[in-house]
Amino acid sequence: MTNRVLVTEELADSGIASMRAAGLEVSVQVGLGHDELLVAVKGVHALVIRSATQVTAEVLAAGSDLVVVGRAGIGLDNVDVAAATKQGVMVVNAPQSNVLSAAEQTIALMLAQARNIPQADADLKAGVWNRTRWAGVELHGKTLGVVGLGRVGVLVAQRCLAFGMRLRAYDPYVSADRARQLGVELVSTIEELIAQVDFLTIHLPKTPETTGLISAEVLAKAKPGIRIINTARGGIIDEDALASAISSGQVAGAALDVFAKEPTTGSPLFALAGVVVTPHLGASTAEAQDKAGQTIAEQVVLALNGEFVPFAVNVAATEANATVQPFLPLVERLGCLFTALSGGVPETLEVAFEGQIADYDCKVLTLGVLKGVLGPVVDEPVSFVNAPQLAQERGLTVRESKLATARDYVNLVEIRGTCDGRETQVAGTLYGKRATPRIVAIDDHIVDVPPSAHMLVVRNDDVPGMIGRVGTILGSSGVNVNDMDVGKTAEGAAALMVISTQIPVPAEVIDQIRAEPGIVDAKAIELG
Numbered sequence: 165m166t167n168r169v170l171v172t173e174e175l176a177d178s179g180i181a182s183m184r185a186a187g188l189e190v191s192v193q194v195g196l197g198h199d200e201l202l203v204a205v206k207g208v209h210a211l212v213i214r215s216a217t218q219v220t221a222e223v224l225a226a227g228s229d230l231v232v233v234g235r236a237g238i239g240l241d242n243v244d245v246a247a248a249t250k251q252g253v254m255v256v257n258a259p260q261s262n263v264l265s266a267a268e269q270t271i272a273l274m275l276a277q278a279r280n281i282p283q284a285d286a287d288l289k290a291g292v293w294n295r296t297r298w299a300g301v302e303l304h305g306k307t308l309g310v311v312g313l314g315r316v317g318v319l320v321a322q323r324c325l326a327f328g329m330r331l332r333a334y335d336p337y338v339s340a341d342r343a344r345q346l347g348v349e350l351v352s353t354i355e356e357l358i359a360q361v362d363f364l365t366i367h368l369p370k371t372p373e374t375t376g377l378i379s380a381e382v383l384a385k386a387k388p389g390i391r392i393i394n395t396a397r398g399g400i401i402d403e404d405a406l407a408s409a410i411s412s413g414q415v416a417g418a419a420l421d422v423f424a425k426e427p428t429t430g431s432p433l434f435a436l437a438g439v440v441v442t443p444h445l446g447a448s449t450a451e452a453q454d455k456a457g458q459t460i461a462e463q464v465v466l467a468l469n470g471e472f473v474p475f476a477v478n479v480a481a482t483e484a485n486a487t488v489q490p491f492l493p494l495v496e497r498l499g500c501l502f503t504a505l506s507g508g509v510p511e512t513l514e515v516a517f518e519g520q521i522a523d524y525d526c527k528v529l530t531l532g533v534l535k536g537v538l539g540p541v542v543d544e545p546v547s548f549v550n551a552p553q554l555a556q557e558r559g560l561t562v563r564e565s566k567l568a569t570a571r572d573y574v575n576l577v578e579i580r581g582t583c584d585g586r587e588t589q590v591a592g593t594l595y596g597k598r599a600t601p602r603i604v605a606i607d608d609h610i611v612d613v614p615p616s617a618h619m620l621v622v623r624n625d626d627v628p629g630m631i632g633r634v635g636t637i638l639g640s641s642g643v644n645v646n647d648m649d650v651g652k653t654a655e656g657a658a659a660l661m662v663i664s665t666q667i668p669v670p671a672e673v674i675d676q677i678r679a680e681p682g683i684v685d686a687k688a689i690e691l692g
Contacts, residue, residue, distance in 0.1 A: 238261075516580070519574050
């Protein structure tokens, strides 16, 4: 079945082309009303939007086949992420696509406001030569206050440092050491910041906590003559309060790219001479749009393929460290192998990370283990989003542990759990410069085989001739062996075989192996 993608807003041609090249059926329907969207989203597997489309709980419910909602940009205030998570729909964005463009828009607006460029331009085009009225101020030597030292805030701070500005910031989630590295002095409250600075620039997401943050009360404490720039989100600044503060002279002026209600063509701010406005152009560059389109296309393809999606916002660990990410295919296959060997899902699953990898955030690897463990036993697709919920529904508790050293390996991932009174253990690592996945332990027997699509695990008595018997049965049945290892316990006893085969081992061949004297059990395992 071909996955269907609905794009409801303008998206870069490169993004559309990438999704189609990946075999997706892409339908572009721009300008849909709410009722039209409820109809169009039926039978769709991916919904790609920008800032205008409202993805409500009702829209998500209508899109019962949705796997992923992709926002070609940063903000997600037009997506009901909680409802999406509850429904098992992944929500992804393109958080790095427009950061440079947004930072440059901030600098452009700051300079335009400081030098009254739009006003002077309008006068001159109207036939008025007015040098005196539009005298401005320099940035050099002024103090800039940055509210929010995220990606865009940092880029703005770096660029303003080059103008010779003094930098101060308010961000309770940034350490003093990080601020010092950026050449920024942290202050503890927004009121303290606004009282000290000549320019104030906003770089926060819109949340219940940040809505109305720059209020009449805060503006009353501002340094007289302050100039305020906002390219983040409308509603963070109380626009009526800002207009009043500018009219009274408390605030010298403002430059705004975003507004509480968009689109808008009317605001008390528009009539004020010291105000520069633009219609939400922060991401409106050819480069940003191309990056957003390409990024969201990549995320959608990954999501529909059931792979790790680095920019999923409703996953416990949204980004995998470069050291951690190569382990994702390994841990998912280990999880699948565990379930095949255990024959079910245990009440408690112990996931251990040993060695250098233990120094990193391994939450996403635990999600990968869950995805592998649950995939063979549930009747719906398991993703990084719904795996924890599915585990909870099945009474599966996951315990994650870390050790700084790994037994005989640089890194080791081990899964252990008891199902129906029998303990199952599997472990794996990455080997060599190419980080090749290897299964290195099964039920505390030491092995060394690559995980493959078709595998056979045989438990047998530790007597001579068992390898030959199993090999003879496979060979006479036309099953070619690609790889094989004999597992040994810590005491050195060999009582387990792990075999990689070129084709799936037929059920009748498994029965024949199980009937052989000395064979305790044999299981064919498909890891995909």
